[in-house]
Amino acid sequence: MSATYLMPTYNRQPISFTHGSGSWLYTKDDTPYLDALTGIAVCGLGHCHPQVTEAIQQQAATLLHTSNLFGIDWQERAGEALCTAAQMDSVFFANSGAEANEAALKLARLYAYNKGFKRPRVIVMEQSFHGRTLLSVSATANPKAREGFFTLDDDFIRVPFGDIAAIRQVAQDYDDICALFVEPIQGEGGVNTANNGFTYLEELQAECDAHDWLFMLDEVQTGNGRTGKYFAYQHSDACPDVLTTAKGLGNGFPVGACMVRGRAKDLFSAGSHGSTYGGTPLASRVVHSVYDVLTNSGIMENAVREGQFIRDSLVSELQQYGVSSRGAGTMIGIVLPETTDCSALVDKARDEQKLIINVTGSHVIRLLPPLNIRREESIQVVERLVDLLNPLL
Ligand SMILES: Cc1ncc(COP(=O)(O)O)c(C=O)c1O
The missing domain is CATH 3.90.1150.10 (Aspartate Aminotransferase, domain 1)
Structure with a gap:
């Protein structure tokens, strides 16, 4: 080949x-x-x-794209379905995991900006993988993915995955943290789970709540039923402020999503973020068909x-x-x-x-x-x- x-x-x-x-x-x-x-x-x-294939075929013969300058019926329907599944308030549709994460990290910066922070930082984990855009690769730990790209390392504080004491320590050491971003199970890093399983997420959320940080989960890989719940955090009593997903969201059709609730809900406004292709009628209908299969089968x-x-x-x-x-x-x-x-x-x-x-x-x-x-x-x-x-x- x-x-x-x-x-x-x-x-x-x-x-x-x-x-x-x-x-x-x-x-x-x-x-x-x-x-x-x-x-x-x-x-x-x-x-x-078959159900996803049929949705793609029907929508391809009906309408592919109009842009986000207009209402998109299927985007509304997919948004409602996904937010219902995720217990979140609203969603921004992107085209990949990295883009969804870029949106999440931009939300963290806006959150810090609104608080008047000059030098906001996000806590991320060792062995994490968050994507290949400049900001998401900066949040990523893998040296191979980062080398040569002048990553934005001052924006992140890296701690060992699963180590809640390390989080408590950085909370004492820094006063400019605005968010914590973590995969519930680290996929690329080695299918790493915390020693106390999903309870770790509850501990992380408690720290975020105590310090008024955004609790942000990267469920690009763990989402859409992969771990046996629609989203992996649903194995716990935790609930994120910002939730990203992609991969299984379109079952092979490229689509990503960044969802918000609570503290993160009203950060984006008209003009603060966007995507030409995000949430096209075709992509949205695929998301909806995947949701149908996941919830009815x-x-x-x-x-x-x-x-x-x-x-x-x-x-x-x-x-x-x-x-x-x-x-x-x-x-x-x-x-x-x-x-x-x-x-x-x-x-x-x-x-x-x-x-x-x-x-x-x-x-x-x-x-x-x-x-x-x-x-x-x-x-x-x-x-x-x-x-x-x-x-x-
Ligand atoms: C946890 C996680 N976040 C983000 C990404 C990046 O997703 P994409 O390749 O769709 O940009 C991946 C891809 O492997 C991932 O596993």
Whole structure:
């Protein structure tokens, strides 16, 4: 496969897929690959979900775009659906996760500006990933993503993920903090969960409330049913002021969203933010169709059941090697011993097992199968991974 005209921003695997259905991807010659990655947590309803496909086809034949200079019926409907699912007051539609996060970080600055702060700072986490725009990559921890971009580091204070004492310490050290921005489970950073699970979010919210900081959650990866709730924070009693999401929001159609409530509700006004493509009739109708499937199909319960089955089965099959698991729903990290050579794992899984996986945080296999994966497919994920790992561990 030649990529001569494409900038080399990705180390692409030597394969391309021409069609997909449910949990399966196919090459031109119809070879099936079991997809336990779903476009990096994007196609949560599986590839080419019939209801989403129908919504795209109907809307493409009706109206694609008018701009945000006019009322957009489907945007209103998608907004109501999403805010209802998220328990938020209002939404700004963007086109990607990074854009949604850019909106969130701009909200934090406006919040600080309204308070008269000269040098506002946002608390972010070690191992975080928030996107590739200049501000979102500055909030990101990964040195590879940041190198060479003159990141805006003075805007952020970085603390260890899961460490509430570190937050309390910076609250004492700085008087110009305006917000805290965190992923409920860190995806790119290694499927990291806090030691006390989602209770961590409640502790974070308590700190934010105590200091009048915006409590902002990046649910770009964890949102839209991925962890078994519509949004991961709903596993806890916490509720953010600002909530971003993307990935599963469009099941493969590019769309992002930044939602607000409470303290963050009235920060943006006409002219303070915008996007030509944000919330087109097509994108909004897709968001609405994904919402319909998520709320009317038992699919999130399936994600909990199958995610647990995959995790338990792998840990039990590989227990002699000290393999453990973390995550929630179909956001799964299989933690291999640190000494494991994972360099060829993705290639071997693909070529030898016809299984699509990802490795993150150096020795963690990241599995992001569709939320509606069937039991016989979950069994195959487990069997193929066990066959792959047994000779390597
Ligand atoms: C938690 C999180 N935030 C933001 C992003 C960036 O999203 P996008 O690539 O759609 O800009 C990602 C992408 O992996 C992510 O996982």
